[in-house]
Amino acid sequence: MDAVSDDKGLVLVVEDDPAIADIERLYLVRAGFTVHLESDGRAGLEQVRRLRPAAVILDVGLPGLDGIEVCRAMREAGDWTPVLFVTARDDEVDRVLGIELGADDYVTKPFSPRELVARVKGIVRRSSGLIGDAVLRVEDVTLDPATRLVARGGIRVDLTATEFDLLAQLMARPGRVYARDELLSLVWGIADYSASRTVDVHVAQLRAKLGEGNPIRTVRGVGYSVVGREG
Structure with a gap:
């Protein structure tokens, strides 16, 4: 399902909790993003390859293929689309593992929707190359x-x-x-x-x-x- 805004970029949200997914969609659309929702890891990975989003929000505890495995598959395929992990586990080991696998950032449930949007804006901005030109x-x-x-x-x-x-x-x-x-x-x-x-x-x-x-x-x-x- 897609929600369309004023096109600051497409964000793929992979979240199996419909209530959380809807909140994420609502705030991202208000912030000017286009949003596509998926509820399981395998479908999410397929959509990463098909849609080429500006960023991916991955719930760590997804059914079938969890968020960590989705991120691992992306990075092993050479896909460095920015990834933001959403996790219910406030465990440093989990966060470190996510970053080692190539995640750009993470938030822990329960989270502020405004903070989530700010983090997404941050990883999209960082991937856009808005820094100086000199080598x-x-x-x-x-x-x-x-x-x-x-x-x-x-x-x-x-x-x-x-x-x-x-x-x-x-x-x-x-x-x-x-x-x-x-x-x-x-x-x-x-x-x-x-x-x-x-x-x-x-x-x-x-x-x-x-x-x-x-x-x-x-x-x-x-x-x-x-x-x-x-x-």
Whole structure:
């Protein structure tokens, strides 16, 4: 079922609870998105491939194929459409697993519909490439905003939209230390400083993808920075 608005992009909502799905649809349409609803994971995965949405909202506890498996299948197929997980489990392990599989963000039930819309706007904005045009280089890491490609030592590194913009923010000013709450505001567009653990999880995943010896540094008690080797 599709609901049409003033076309800020199509959001695919995969949620098996009709009441929650309807609330998500209502608020997203009010925010200017077109919405397509599915109630199970397999149908949702088919619609991702058919509709090419701007973003996907995935309930983790879906019947048949759960949200984590849908996201895993998307990423293994090279589909980096932004994904927002909705989960009833407020368990850090679940959230970390979702991000490791390539989720861009998550909210925990019960959630504010306005917060959900804000998170969707954030991941859509991050995937649209609304940052500067100059290619960024720190040591052997290059980041091209125009093509949304990152490479290390000439080898491509696949990143989610959130991981890309987090790295771009850090690389734009090498040596500059960013506090966690500052990164939340600049990259996620939110001021919920209780969510600062989100930054740590994404940085850890970013480091894992870039590999050992990457230029991301932790400034204990403050936040993160990207620095090149001296000399």
